[in-house]
Amino acid sequence: MKIKFLILCFLGLAAFTACTKSSGPSSVSGQVVDNTTGKGVPYAQVYVVGASSGTIGALGNQQSGTATADANGNYSINFDASSGNYYSVTAQSQFYFQSQAISDVSINAGKNSNIKIPMVPEGFVRFKLVNTTSDTIYEFAMHDFNNDPVFSRLYKDTSFVVYGFGNTSTRFSYAIYNGFNYQTYYDTVYLKALDTVTFTINY
Numbered sequence: 087m088k089i090k091f092l093i094l095c096f097l098g099l100a101a102f103t104a105c106t107k108s109s110g111p112s113s114v115s116g117q118v119v120d121n122t123t124g125k126g127v128p129y130a131q132v133y134v135v136g137a138s139s140g141t142i143g144a145l146g147n148q149q150s151g152t153a154t155a156d157a158n159g160n161y162s163i164n165f166d167a168s169s170g171n172y173y174s175v176t177a178q179s180q181f182y183f184q185s186q187a188i189s190d191v192s193i194n195a196g197k198n199s200n201i202k203i204p205m206v207p208e209g210f211v212r213f214k215l216v217n218t219t220s221d222t223i224y225e226f227a228m229h230d231f232n233n234d235p236v237f238s239r240l241y242k243d244t245s246f247v248v249y250g251f252g253n254t255s256t257r258f259s260y261a262i263y264n265g266f267n268y269q270t271y272y273d274t275v276y277l278k279a280l281d282t283v284t285f286t287i288n289y
Contacts, residue, residue, distance in 0.1 A: 115162035116201035126159025130179040167195040209252030209277025225263040252279025
């Protein structure tokens with residue numbers, strides 16, 4: 087089996103959606119925040135996207151405005167609202183996961199302020215496998231925190247990196263094959279947000 091290397095740079099996404107009943111010059115302002123610390127996410131890219139009533143999914147979506155948040159995550163976007171359209175405010179930033187959409191934020195023609203967009207940070211863990219026995223390890227197998235399989239055929243000490251939700255303790259399992267059978271183990275690791283921790287597995 088070939089080793090699967092995970093890409094460490096991912097874009098997070100958060101969204102708010104509501105329907106406007108009027109038209110005219112409008113604005114949306116607020117802050118993009120890290121939902122584990124409450125601090126602003128610096129320089130996140132923020133978008134206002136509008137869709138006609140009755141459209142499904144991304145069909146008919148049109149970008150109505152965009153802005154880059156400042157160093158404290160504050161943003162402000164001017165756009166023209168159209169009656170009957172649904173509008174969403176989305177934010178993207180490196181090393182943040184998709185955040186759950188909140189659908190009860192009122193975005194109407196005019197000024198819309200104090201709209202916070204929470205985002206979930208990623209955390210990374212470097213698993214380091216150390217063979218402390220004279221036995222040959224034929225295969226090490228596990229799933230990452232997104233339940234994607236990670237396989238590494240081992241003949242010497244090695245390490246690899248996976249990612250998950252930052253600032254959380256995450257339970258995981260792994261299996262080691264010694265040429266005769268698999269031995270399965272369970273453990274927990276704490277992932278620091280926007281950082282990499284090392285977890286050593288002694289076999």
